[in-house]
Amino acid sequence: MLTVSLQWTASKVLFMADSGNSSAPPRVEIVELPRPAFSVSNASSAGPHLTRELIWQQERPINSAVEWDDWSNQQQYLFLFSEGFLIRRRFENHIWTLVDSTEIPSSARRHRLGDGEFIRGDHPPTSLAFLLDGKICSTQPGERVSFTCRDTSIGGKVVTITSACGEKSQILSTGGGDYTQQDRITLAGTELIRPWLSEAEIRTGSVELPGPVLDDQTTEDGKSVTAVVRNLSTGIYEVYRITAVCGN
Amino acid sequence: MHPRRGGTLRVELRAPTVSFDPREWKVGSTEFATDEKLGALVFDRLLMLDNYGRFQPQLATEWSHDAGFKKWQFTLREGVKFSDGSPLIAADVLAALEPLLPSGQQISAAGNGIIIQSSAGMPDLLEELASGRYFVYRVQPDGTLMGPGPFFVAGSLPGTGGAGDSANSTSDSSRTVAVRAAAKPAHLRFRANEETWSGRPFLDAIEVTLGAPPLEQLFDLQLSKADLVELSPELVRRAMQENLRVWTSSAATLYGLRFDQGEPLAAEEKLREAFSLSLDRQTMASVLLQKQAEPASALLPQWLSGYAFLFNMQTNLERARELRAALPTKAATSAEPLRLRVDAPGDLPKLLGERVAVNARQAAILVQVVNRGLLPTANSLSAPSSDPAAAVHLFAWHYSTLSPRLELDSFVNFFGLSGSNGGEISSIDPEQLYARERKLLEERRVLPLVTMPEYVGLGANVRDWMPARWGQWRLADVWLDVPESASAKPADPQNQGVPVAPPSAFPGVKP
Numbered sequence: 001m002l003t004v005s006l007q008w009t010a011s012k013v014l015f016m017a018d019s020g021n022s023s024a025p026p027r028v029e030i031v032e033l034p035r036p037a038f039s040v041s042n043a044s045s046a047g048p049h050l051t052r053e054l055i056w057q058q059e060r061p062i063n064s065a066v067e068w069d070d071w072s073n074q075q076q077y078l079f080l081f082s083e084g085f086l087i088r089r090r091f092e093n094h095i096w097t098l099v100d101s102t103e104i105p106s107s108a109r110r111h112r113l114g115d116g117e118f119i120r121g122d123h124p125p126t127s128l129a130f131l132l133d134g135k136i137c138s139t140q141p142g143e144r145v146s147f148t149c150r151d152t153s154i155g156g157k158v159v160t161i162t163s164a165c166g167e168k169s170q171i172l173s174t175g176g177g178d179y180t181q182q183d184r185i186t187l188a189g190t191e192l193i194r195p196w197l198s199e200a201e202i203r204t205g206s207v208e209l210p211g212p213v214l215d216d217q218t219t220e221d222g223k224s225v226t227a228v229v230r231n232l233s234t235g236i237y238e239v240y241r242i243t244a245v246c247g248n
Numbered sequence: 249m250h251p252r253r254g255g256t257l258r259v260e261l262r263a264p265t266v267s268f269d270p271r272e273w274k275v276g277s278t279e280f281a282t283d284e285k286l287g288a289l290v291f292d293r294l295l296m297l298d299n300y301g302r303f304q305p306q307l308a309t310e311w312s313h314d315a316g317f318k319k320w321q322f323t324l325r326e327g328v329k330f331s332d333g334s335p336l337i338a339a340d341v342l343a344a345l346e347p348l349l350p351s352g353q354q355i356s357a358a359g360n361g362i363i364i365q366s367s368a369g370m371p372d373l374l375e376e377l378a379s380g381r382y383f384v385y386r387v388q389p390d391g392t393l394m395g396p397g398p399f400f401v402a403g404s405l406p407g408t409g410g411a412g413d414s415a416n417s418t419s420d421s422s423r424t425v426a427v428r429a430a431a432k433p434a435h436l437r438f439r440a441n442e443e444t445w446s447g448r449p450f451l452d453a454i455e456v457t458l459g460a461p462p463l464e465q466l467f468d469l470q471l472s473k474a475d476l477v478e479l480s481p482e483l484v485r486r487a488m489q490e491n492l493r494v495w496t497s498s499a500a501t502l503y504g505l506r507f508d509q510g511e512p513l514a515a516e517e518k519l520r521e522a523f524s525l526s527l528d529r530q531t532m533a534s535v536l537l538q539k540q541a542e543p544a545s546a547l548l549p550q551w552l553s554g555y556a557f558l559f560n561m562q563t564n565l566e567r568a569r570e571l572r573a574a575l576p577t578k579a580a581t582s583a584e585p586l587r588l589r590v591d592a593p594g595d596l597p598k599l600l601g602e603r604v605a606v607n608a609r610q611a612a613i614l615v616q617v618v619n620r621g622l623l624p625t626a627n628s629l630s631a632p633s634s635d636p637a638a639a640v641h642l643f644a645w646h647y648s649t650l651s652p653r654l655e656l657d658s659f660v661n662f663f664g665l666s667g668s669n670g671g672e673i674s675s676i677d678p679e680q681l682y683a684r685e686r687k688l689l690e691e692r693r694v695l696p697l698v699t700m701p702e703y704v705g706l707g708a709n710v711r712d713w714m715p716a717r718w719g720q721w722r723l724a725d726v727w728l729d730v731p732e733s734a735s736a737k738p739a740d741p742q743n744q745g746v747p748v749a750p751p752s753a754f755p756g757v758k759p
Contacts, residue, residue, distance in 0.1 A: 007554040010650050010718055011301050011375055014554035014678060025686065026558060030678040035301025059302070084447070178711040178729075179251070235300035 291383035450727035
């Protein structure tokens, strides 16, 4: 009898075929490859619901990300905080092309992922704002990337977006787990005081994500949220666009 | 929930001693696990293997090899500093790794990088360098070691009071810390390295208590007097029943039997086969060890070799008795019992030894179990020829590398099994590796019994505990969910960013 199997070790995947019987030792053929990465996906629910769209992924850690449409020059940007750098990418020919980056001073990098977290700025937005080491900083998206900072007390992870379903802004919230757990982004209603949600409401009014949400930011037009997720199945850092839509 | 900075992680370990000198670490010994875990706080490797099977840059940012895997070139990360602020240079890496690399592998410095080469191919060099003793350190003029890692040893305290204090050896906190079993536990304090290349760890400090008895560790975890403890296998069920967080690694330690070829009885091939067939590994794992261990039919675990499941060690008492009957009448009877010495420390190996004796008796093989004397300086692995009076030894072998070839080589060399097995192998070919292990098992000079994982008990406030399943703890990524007021105040940030190029290409695609 020929038995074919797939085996994982810490660093390899082994494709194995062994043939043998009780009277003879098995003859084994093994082909070894580096372990590939596997990803999983989850379907979204029906009714008033959220959709998700993967817009960027990379192996290096992403601390925070935000999309930015610059109406002055008709450009679409993706800003990322990654390993101590503020990075600007521009959407060109269906690719997020690296434009430039600036290093965060080491004295302002407080932990291993680096630091930096984008936040909603003024409305209408004139500059891109982010938190860095307890200070609020800003950069001009259309100009070469650099930033200035001032003291602030901003904090918290609940974000709001506008929705085609009604006039009021919708509140979105992440779960309370740490970086070892999967997370979800949930529609938490329209009131700033977070309402109690039943399990069914959470199930139908949320999108599951394949890992912890490291960061979520409202886009400058207020219509969607850009979420950074570390996929626990693959270890890849992923950026999702979360949008509130009506009906199916 | 975002990570918070600050706090002190309180760790309790069973080991009474710890060495901070990778050159002294005994590959395969159970002490190695403790040495490596604490060493990883202070030192860094050139690269690491993540939980998804990908090699990630650490002190080396790039690497390449020739077509035959005989020459590897590593580019070192720029701007890395040791804990005293001095820069890491290629000569440091050369000096650190040279005494650690296996014979046949030569290392040299080349600009801002190093070259490792060998006459034989080294396709598993990355696995080798991402594990085991291959840390980068610098020996200081006073003989102590310094690293570029996320923490540094800020001090050590011997146990206070007690009769055994004078025996404590803590004079060299950066190298070896020891406490006599009779003394109260020694404490080690690690502080966050603000300047480490990988970013400051979340924790301000880690406080390690050495020589903590297993039951005391469990109580301290329950009473929130400790945040992270090593759980003894016999206490795991109790910890789970009390709703404590328990983490389990992959198979970390192999318990097995080794026949001493110098003993006439051990040289009897039929006796070894009968002995092997009498062993009931399933009962050892499920009843004796309360399902906290796995029966082992292979020397290397499945997570390391990928082929361990192909081996099958069946219990066959009928065949064992037949083989025994064909042996000389006096052999392994009360007139001439087979002496089994328990080399591995602790109560668990003694229990295993007694169970082995019970199994063997069912095949009419009389085994006399003798326990090893308590030697204060003894390593958990005794030299193969240290006790010629015992024909069989019960050993514990701790897996210490991510390269199955290197692990098997270390095992074979340590136990002197290479004589009948063609010496050291150079091939990483999994089929050849499988054939080699199969031959070793068929010779029955070593018999695997069970494998044991590592168990860790965690406090409820320990966050982002993301260890490697093969046992690397990665405490620099851990943080404590403590009130903000308990956290350290952040340092003043600089107000102005300076445009520079990114550190390297960021791979990514827009789907």
